[in-house]
Amino acid sequence: MTDAPQPATQARHVPDRLNSSAARLFKSWEALLLAVAISIFMINSFASPYFLNAWNLSDATFNFTEKAMIAFAMALLIISGEIDLSVASIIALASTAMGLALQYGAGTPELVMVGLTVGLLCGAFNGFFVTVLGLPSIVVTIGTMSLFRGISFIILGDDAFRGYPSSFSWFGQGYIYWVFTVEMLLFVIIAIIYGVLLHKTNFGRAVYAIGNNPTAALFSGIRVQRVKFILFLLTGLMSGVAAVCLTSRLGSTRPSIAMGMELEVVTMVVLGGVNILGGSGTIPGVVIAAFVMGLVTFGLGLLNVPGIVMSIFIGLLLIGVIALPRLWAMVAARRKA
Amino acid sequence: MTHPAPHAPDVTPIVSMDMITKTFPGVKALDDVKLDLYPGQVTALVGENGAGKSTTVKILTGIYKTDGGTIRIDGQPVSFAAPNDAAKAGITAIHQETVLFDELSVAENIYIGHAPKTRFGLIDTSEMHRAASALLAEIGAPFNSHTQLRELGIANKHLVAIARALSVDARVVIMDEPTAALSHKEIEELYDLVDTLKSQGKAILFISHKFDEIFRIADRYTVFRDGAFVGDGRIADIAEDDLVTMMVGRSVDQIFPARAHDVGEEVLKVVGYEHPTEFSEINFSLNRGEILGFYGLVGAGRSEFMQALFGITKPSKGVCRINGDITVIRSPADAVSNGIVYVPEDRGKQGAVIGLPIFQNITLPSLGRTSRRGFLQMAEEFKLAREYSQRLDLRAAALDQDVGNLSGGNQQKVVIAKWLATQPQVIILDEPTKGIDIGSKAAVHEFMAELAAQGLSVIMVSSEIPEVIGMSDRVIVMREGRIAAELNGADLSPEILVRHAAGITSSSEGNAA
């Protein structure tokens, strides 16, 4: 390049950003979702006279706070290209372990410790199969989904653990101030922690890199397996937190606790704009999705619509929110041609 | 054995593309280009990376639809709705990427989509294997039609791709960089095959960045630059330098940069690296400011070894000393923190994190420096990214653009920028100029020399003899997973390199002579 026309020092200028941040925000999935959430809120306020009531809205949050806690960790896991379908079963096992601890005289602090520890251990078990043995996470967690709940069934059979101390009920039934529940506080704290972790830290950047191209991430010096293992641990831990809240809220443990919750968690994450194939998604998106799902279920519940019919709405929302922009783009492209 | 091709200028083309346009979001890949393919002649399509060569191939084979322009076959306008239409029109291609199926047998790979059928409409497996065996025999493939594709090496896979192209009775055969993955011997066989096809009156479109082979086998040329048609004509009527000038838009100095071969103290020493199946007895040392070339035939195990050095695979034995200290490298993260970085051969899969913006790709391994206590600092990141993208003359719309939207050469620059930003001691470049056009190639060479001059130690894995000889201070030749020779100075001649790489010892050469 010695006799290239341009001197090498005068390199061309590459701007930092293509679009302004306002433009990016406006076009984002979160904006679309927020619009959906606001419209649902409006529709609900018109449809039922009971909707705009602080206590009712507070009660309604129970429909999603526990699921959302797991959804935040699950969002990171899915962005990294993995998935954990065993979360509901981890709740069952963690709750059973707490029940067992109760039999041996554990107090509230010990119960919480047990729940969180079992959650972590289950996460480690999944993480081991996926990162050390290199197995596909969807299959591993379909297996552990049966295994974890199966162990609860072996321990409990047709029995139930009950008689949790009254101080323990604080987690799932307590109020911090006025209508603000303990679970809401946990939800906010966890949302902030995961939002910061994903969007503001090196770890979060590694999660995105792994989700977009795990091989290139490895070749860039990222400890891919370690990051994934940590993500499984976090998902297990959050399931443990949810187990504490749910057990506290129900005041008892049965092996069938939280059955089917994994699909609702995944639905929440996907509705929140996380690409199920990995690589993209945000925590604010998941937060809004949690509210959308909570508002839909609560609004329809006020009209005494059966849960299964609500799930039609959730299903349509899930497909529709992804399909409509694509349909629109297709129609626009056709009109142009 | 070749008949002189009918060079009569009035011979009509089989395929004639005219005013072809193709736009991708944000890129005008082809802009009113034209291309004619004549029976019994080889037309070379040349152009820089991203000039639109492969896009043209994909249009001719029905994979992409054009936005405008006409394609004529024997003078009749045609339009291809799907790849099958192109195949029915007699156009077949060996694509730049291997597009085959690991889990299917060789015969199925050859015939998938057009397998012979029985009376009941089911696939006639015995007929399929018979026909496939015949084809394989014709191209001299050393495996049979029942073999699973998975079991074949990269060169043999390419033979399957060639057999597949021949399995349709085509009049037009397209070869997009067919020799990039082949060894010397197989390349010669491919040239013979091209001659045979020519003599059968087929029109051949040949894409290559290697000028020696273009001048050896092509009859005509067509040049594209930045998606536009620049010119065409007969190879016999043009000199190499003029073709290069047409292609790049300026003249290119193909001389390797002059370098002062003064090297510093030892930086890296590898002792007795071994792997159960891939390599063994690797010993060498690397000095500051040195460019160490690794030459070998494709599949000699150079990349395997480099990846072990980088911590991707685990060697079973051996130690590595960095600045004299024994250092254990268990993962790429270890390698990076010890100042060893690796620019992989497979850019798309192992190099760039497609989906992440350019600046995040560049800062990915340096986050430790741009962040504060694990928290990201966007401004620092942009600063670092700006610095290195300028140093490498990166061509992009913005630093927050997805790296996947860049052309191959610019992706390569991002990968190199990412590593330079870590301020390494040793940089390993695996086939740094593979698939890179002649203009960018010179820039890469220039840049390597600059790095070495700044005191960086460079390991360059390359299969191109001129590059190895032109750039290296010292060359290690690998064969079948072992070091076959270490050469420098006067020993660096193409003949000696090839002899060691192919395992021809001097004595056997003496016998042969």
Next chain:
Amino acid sequence: QDDVRIALVVKALGIGFFEAAAEGAEEAAAELGNVEIIYTGPTDTTAEGQIEVINALIAQQVDAIAISANDTDALVPALQRAMQRGITVISWDSGVAPEGRQLHLNPSSNPLIGNMIIKLAADHLPDGGEVALLSATTTSTNQNIWIEEMMAVMGDYPEIEVVATVYGDDLADKSYREATGLMQSYPDLDAIIAPTSVGIVAAAQAVVDAGKVGEVNVTGLGLPSEMAGAIESGASQSFAIWNPIDLGYSATMLAYELSQNGVEATPGAEIPMGRMGALTLDENNEGAMADPFVYDASNIEQFKSIF
């Protein structure tokens, strides 16, 4: 609106038994005049589903909730919240723990039912034999209590041996498979007792499919409409049930009394329930509605079109 809104919460929507109970509730509402019945429940038999339903009902500020619970304990906190907000809460059919409701209406007394199910089997086994239990889910409160009560009176039937208890989860296919499994594991089995309306139908079908009609008698608690076929084929000689219409009717009446007429639910209280007489509460604030009623070939025609 001055209508009294009473929510009839069932284990799961779509089960014939509860549909019939809802009919009874409507009958009571018509009789009372100013009552609106909200018939609701989850679509699967889970406690979490019922909690969401209860939350929605609390939000609507209904006057009373009458619930057949999927879980004795798990619903307590939600129902307690309902009571705190001034809503009358009673349970019926399948109960909740005393702290989660004001009273519980048993369809019949548990000892009577426990005795009834074993007696139905024993009546057709004069020489004794092997019987097995096919229950609903492992967590169903009432099934578990009835089986306990049944075991307590087994001394009265020395010739009868209970060889196994299996769970069909109130799922037709699982119950069917469990019933088939029972006949395979115990080739000499004489009767299957299924104290659940889902299990009894599935067991009867399994007996027919295994060609064991006449060998294995299916009995327990079932709905005449669903069991008509089994009586006809002979797979079941007889079975029992209380009248779900009456049950829904009584629950509604009780809820109305408590929420509108200021009646206190205290041990020993007698609370009127329209045409069904009055409910006497025991020390746990529980009471039994009536005896179970036996259905066989002689009366099935008459009832199968009713519920």
Next chain:
Amino acid sequence: MMRLVPVRETILAGAILVLLILVASRFPGFVAPSNLANVFNDTAPLIILALGQMVVILTRCIDLSVAANLALTGMAVAMINVAMPGLPIPVIIAIAILLGGALGAINGVLVWKLAIPPIVVTLGTMTIFRGIIFLISDGKWVNSHEMSPAFTGVPRMVLLGLPVLSWAAIVTIFLFAIMMARTQFGRSIFAVGGNPHAAVYTGIDVGKTQFWAFVVSGALAGLTGYLWVSRFAVAYVDIAGGFELEVVAACVIGGISIAGGIGSVGGAVLGALFLGVVKNALPVVNISPFWQLAISGSAILIAVAFNARAGRKKGRIILKEAEGAK
């Protein structure tokens, strides 16, 4: 040659055999031909669905809506039967297959034309289908006494010693064996899953192949819907709830790679049979039913760990000595 013995299938068949021997050592009655026929009959729906799921998984998709599709089709044909008891059963079966196929086509179109990831599509349609059952049935059950005797009779009708339900599975296995090995569609499925990028270049329409895979899976779910509802003689919203995971588990145990492109008809059938034998053996050997879930979970983990080990690439082997012979 290695290829002639399908290793995975042989080992899985061996595992099933060992299981049978273990059970038989305590309960010889379990391996009596009549009981084995029962086990097969009981597993028939799982086999049929696993074959449909196999096709979908081979094309790099997943169909979580099979059980909901089954339930919806089952409810629809049951209601049709109640409304028109005279309608001949072959017509009912045709309706079931067509309706199931149509529901599968909805999944397929969303995956093909809108490129929505299959797991999202089928997660959505799974809940939508269940909801629709509730809407059309008003939540009510269709009970055996409402169904016509012909409707409930067909799957248990015995032909040549086996019930029609078993024959349905056998015919499906046979048709699939031919389809996967000897038809253009069957081979395309492997190609699309093995290397979708290359499939485009060879003129195979990836999206369209995936579409047809969903249609096939849906049609089989529809057929099973009729067989299921008529066999258990009841239709309601929740039938076969959660069965989709068992179907996926059967495929995984049978060595169908979740990443697409690898798997066989034999594997899917054996995977289903393995689960069927476990499920039927547990009550017989008197293991508490509470153990069943944990056992099938462990079986999935072992099978997938094993399959991954067997399928792991052996490296390229550059060193000559490592090849042994020389």
